[in-house]
């Protein structure tokens with residue numbers, strides 16, 4: 263397995279290198295062939311009015327991450343040769359696609375301890391969350407009127423809950439602690455006789471595992487998860503047992519299955535590697551800088567996500583200065599807005615610190631060199647901004663910044 267790790271990371275490096283190298287040809291998998299034309303020289307990029315001298319290193323794995331070439335290899339035949347509609351019943355093309363979809367369904371089920379029958383393929387997490395949250399409550403609507411969720415859910419879950427509120431359902435938005443974790447006693451206390459969604463008792467449990475699948479162990483039986491309660495759309499084509507109509511896209515589903523199979527084999531290995539890289543980054547930054555705060559729990563977090571705030575610097579300047587590292591501010595998927603993340607606010611992070619938070623996302627192919635370079639660039643940039651910061655100067659003189667009464671103009 264270590265060999266395949268080496269192969270994929272070498273392959274990725276050659277794909278990202280400015281000019282096609284001979285090593286690129288040596289690892290000529292179907293995936294490598296397919297992406298070969300993309301590796302053109304990139305001496306300088308001019309994009310959205312910003313001139314960038316070279317492709318930045320990428321540490322934003324919670325927003326998007328590269329496809330493992332082994333996964334792409336599994337998908338390609340279903341784009342190029344086996345392109346039948348999996349719902350076609352009259353010819354081989356349909357049958358082989360259907361078989362591939364069912365294999366993928368088993369691979370996904372196997373990763374999370376479910377039965378293949380319990381897996382419904384959708385277009386992504388937003389749709390899955392909508393189907394689950396609205397579907398479960400509409401299924402129960404005569405008997406259950408109450409939903410429990412947390413303030414830190416992804417917007418698509420919160421929006422589904424708001425939609426339910428408009429339809430007359432009652433929603434409790436539970437707070438979380440400074441570590442981002444829900445107090446189980448508070449959770450228990452919030453459950454009512456008419457609660458239709460959240461775990462325990464005889465209510466259903468839904469979880470948005472978009473960032474967890476394949477990264478941390480999931481066992482739906484231990485979670486007592488709701489199975490097949492979706493009273494979601496039943497119109498149109500009736501695919502996916504009527505829960506999610508529409509033609510199932512075979513290559514994507516095959517890719518999901520292959521990714522789940524790989525995750526099952528390599529999750530422990532990936533977790534150890536990623537954990538070591540996270541520690542390297544945090545220790546590296548802390549060795550050079552004071553005032554570095556980890557947002558959320560240090561121990562009880564997915565190691566591939568490190569969300570840091572840097573005291574006494576201005577957040578946007580920090581992000582702009584870090585042009586050579588692709589990172590995000592805010593929580594996953596909401597980085598389009600510059601508002602401080604509602605997730606960090608729910609964790610009790612001060613507004614100013616929430617404004618200067620950076621999310622470093624580490625993945626399967628991140629290297630030590632990338633972590634070291636990111637550390638160096640972050641330290642450089644924070645130091646530069648602090649040199650210009652009167653607040654930092656004052657803090658070093660022992661003045662408590664929080665006690666200062668600023669004059670109003």
Ligand SMILES: Cc1ncc(COP(=O)(O)O)c(C=O)c1O
Pocket residue numbers: 324325385386387388389416418470471472473594595
């Ligand atoms: C936890 C979580 N839920 C839901 C989503 C929405 O996913 P999508 O945009 O693929 O529907 C994301 C996006 O990354 C996410 O991180």
